[in-house]
Amino acid sequence: MKPIRELAADLASGRTTSRVLLETCLANIFENGEGARAFRYVDPVKARAMADAMDALRAAGAPLSPFAGLPLSIKDLYDVHGEVTAAGSKALAEAPPAARDAPTIARMRQVGYVFVGRTNMVEFAYSGLGLNPHFGTPRSPWDRQTGRAPGGSSSGSAVSVADGMAAVTLGTDTGGSCRIPAAFCGITGYKPTAARVPLDGITPLSSSLDSAGPLGASVDCCAIVDAILAGEPVRDLTPIHAKGLRFAIPKTLVFEDVDATVAACFDRTIARLRDAGVRIDEIGFEVLGELPSINAKGGLAASEAFAYHHALLAEKGALYDPRVGERIKKGALQSAADYIAITRARRRIIAEADRLTAPYDAVLTPTVAIIPPTLKELEDDETYFRLNALVLRNTSVANFLDRCAISIPCHRVGDAPVGLSLMGRRGGDHALFDAAVTVETILAG
Numbered sequence: 001m002k003p004i005r006e007l008a009a010d011l012a013s014g015r016t017t018s019r020v021l022l023e024t025c026l027a028n029i030f031e032n033g034e035g036a037r038a039f040r041y042v043d044p045v046k047a048r049a050m051a052d053a054m055d056a057l058r059a060a061g062a063p064l065s066p067f068a069g070l071p072l073s074i075k076d077l078y079d080v081h082g083e084v085t086a087a088g089s090k091a092l093a094e095a096p097p098a099a100r101d102a103p104t105i106a107r108m109r110q111v112g113y114v115f116v117g118r119t120n121m122v123e124f125a126y127s128g129l130g131l132n133p134h135f136g137t138p139r140s141p142w143d144r145q146t147g148r149a150p151g152g153s154s155s156g157s158a159v160s161v162a163d164g165m166a167a168v169t170l171g172t173d174t175g176g177s178c179r180i181p182a183a184f185c186g187i188t189g190y191k192p193t194a195a196r197v198p199l200d201g202i203t204p205l206s207s208s209l210d211s212a213g214p215l216g217a218s219v220d221c222c223a224i225v226d227a228i229l230a231g232e233p234v235r236d237l238t239p240i241h242a243k244g245l246r247f248a249i250p251k252t253l254v255f256e257d258v259d260a261t262v263a264a265c266f267d268r269t270i271a272r273l274r275d276a277g278v279r280i281d282e283i284g285f286e287v288l289g290e291l292p293s294i295n296a297k298g299g300l301a302a303s304e305a306f307a308y309h310h311a312l313l314a315e316k317g318a319l320y321d322p323r324v325g326e327r328i329k330k331g332a333l334q335s336a337a338d339y340i341a342i343t344r345a346r347r348r349i350i351a352e353a354d355r356l357t358a359p360y361d362a363v364l365t366p367t368v369a370i371i372p373p374t375l376k377e378l379e380d381d382e383t384y385f386r387l388n389a390l391v392l393r394n395t396s397v398a399n400f401l402d403r404c405a406i407s408i409p410c411h412r413v414g415d416a417p418v419g420l421s422l423m424g425r426r427g428g429d430h431a432l433f434d435a436a437v438t439v440e441t442i443l444a445g
Helices: 004-013 018-031 044-059 103-111 155-162 179-185 219-229 260-275 286-294 299-319 322-333 336-357 381-400 429-444
Strands: 039-042 071-075 114-119 168-172 188-191 212-216 246-250 279-283 362-366 405-409 419-423
Touching: 004 018, 004 219, 018 039, 018 044, 018 071, 018 114, 039 155, 044 114, 071 155, 103 219, 114 155, 155 168, 155 179, 155 212, 168 219, 179 188, 179 381, 179 405, 179 419, 188 219, 188 381, 212 219, 219 405, 219 429, 260 279, 260 362, 260 429, 286 336, 286 381, 299 322, 299 336, 322 381, 336 381, 362 381, 362 429, 381 405, 381 419, 405 429, 419 429
Parallel strands: 071 114, 071 168, 246 279, 246 362
Antiparallel strands: 039 114, 168 212, 188 212, 188 405, 362 419, 405 419
């Protein structure tokens, strides 16, 4: 679909209607072979009623948000009144329906978005590859005949936008779960500074690392939805002159085991930015080298996930994807002293990273070190866990440092999808969006 600001203009001018947009989405869901894997739940009757209501209000001249009537898909972690929040798991399939909307959902509803359905995801959001053995795995749009991983955990969310099943979507991001699937599916994904967007009514993975953000067709799409989720006014992005931007590229950790396709694409992208006048420095960023040892026992995610899941695991552990359940159980191996040591190390590393990157508008890396792996090769457990760690490595830096970050597609049309990551400062979300739209414009030129 078009970027949502263009769709909003079409709605305002009468060139289209909410019902027409929704029917396009529903046709793509039910006629596209990925629809059944990308979505866990779709209620066409309810969605059509919402779309028709927006069209009637607009026809009557009611004061509406310009985005009222746009079709939105929602990751199966968010509470929507009257729907079961199953988090991609059979263990919660019989949970009671949500009694109320999550605050983020309430904000999207207030603006007038039409809820298309709940998207499939990695069970309990605990993987970066996007596989779900319970309900199927939607395939990346690239090389679909072979069948490649969509990225996770917001797998169905990313595919829903890439395949025109929604105009924009809501995901969550604990270690890259918005940005990895965006990179693997050739769209844009955003991780906000976590404190900006409320997490109430969203099934948690790690209270220290979780964030909630959008995936969309462009930087502007993500900025619009991010503002709504954060309860802020939607603003026009302000591109920065290329010569006014200064970026850093870390030499530590983030380029280890990067495949040739990603490396070549990243190098081309950096060359284009430099040719446009952007100043880009390579920096050591040695503290990143500490992260593998700090998180060797599963880190904050495993410890905090186990705290949330231990009772459910005891009751319904046989219903979990074994690859997810076993990783969560690693949290039991951490002592209180281990947990405290990680939190102390995190504070120290955040302070050092803030000092080191203070002169820069963003830190640039490949979003993911590899192109989407085939689903066939991920049938092997050793390969699955090795590649899962690799795809999460670069993106998880922003979560550990409590920063905002965005993935922008930077590959050539027809090539394997590759994402360019821009990591901003803590609380610097507006500045990051302005820098990102500048980069997006340069790469589109």
